[in-house]
Amino acid sequence: MNQSIPVNRNWVLFTDLDGTLLDARTYSFASAAKALHFLSGRNIPVIPCTSKTFEETASICNEAELNGPFIIENGSAVCIPQNYFTVFPDKTVKRKTYRIITLGRAYADILEFFDRLKTEFKISARGFHEMDTKEIQNLTGLDNVRAQTAKERGYSEPFIILNGKALPDAVFRSAGQEGFKILKGNRFYHLLGNTDKGKAVRVLRELFEQNISADLKTIGIGDSPNDWAMLQEVDRPVVVRRTDGSYAEGLSGEFIHHTAGIGPLGWQEAVFEIIKE
Ligand SMILES: [Mg+2]
Structure with missing residues (x-):
């Protein structure tokens, strides 16, 4: 990393799941457990931003003890626990204990x-x-x-x-x-x-700014071309290495941090490098 930013409570981390926080083959986040624990101890929200469905993502959040919002189906909907924010946009629909902002199509x-x-x-x-x-x-x-x-x-x-x-x-x-x-x-x-992970990240970032802090710092972590829009919306974009040792085509640029570790191991490495004690 070029420079480290001291820890503060205004970080929000957006992350892809498959091949990024979850191992590409086993779907386990075990290799990133230390970093997840580190983030939860500092109340830094980890926001899954995935192509997965509502039920799949809610279930993974439950297992990983992530209690905040998540973004599903490649930016088609933003799902926010109903008491998470004070200020919500007008147009939300209720699903279980979440309020959903729809950006995609039926x-x-x-x-x-x-x-x-x-x-x-x-x-x-x-x-x-x-x-x-x-x-x-x-x-x-x-x-x-x-x-x-x-x-x-x-x-x-x-x-x-x-x-x-x-x-x-x-x-x-x-x-x-x-x-x-x-x-x-x-x-x-x-x-x-006509949506993508970037649009959904923008919507959610604005809600964090309205509700939590106007001085927000964002990290985005992904491994595939469909993560590009998300990486462009964050302050610190990170691309994790794939199981074959490569990085996804097109996800390059001096400002992007490429991890040495593969998948969740790289995820953990990036968290500890960017958010210093
Ligand atoms: Mg992926």
């Missing part, structure tokens, strides 16, 4: 457009709604329950290309023209509304 619209894309561009793609739990398990290595909750989509469709070819540029353009977006994650492409 799942039905997403699926309708997915079918149109497949027909118009003759793409052999297969989305989560066409897969059973077993197939999702085979593709992801998730256990049965997690694979089931991964199918409970609200705003976005992960998909694979069956012939292994890259998705043509024209498909990305067509999505943009129709008010949708296609993002590339670790394992899947994701079709969603």
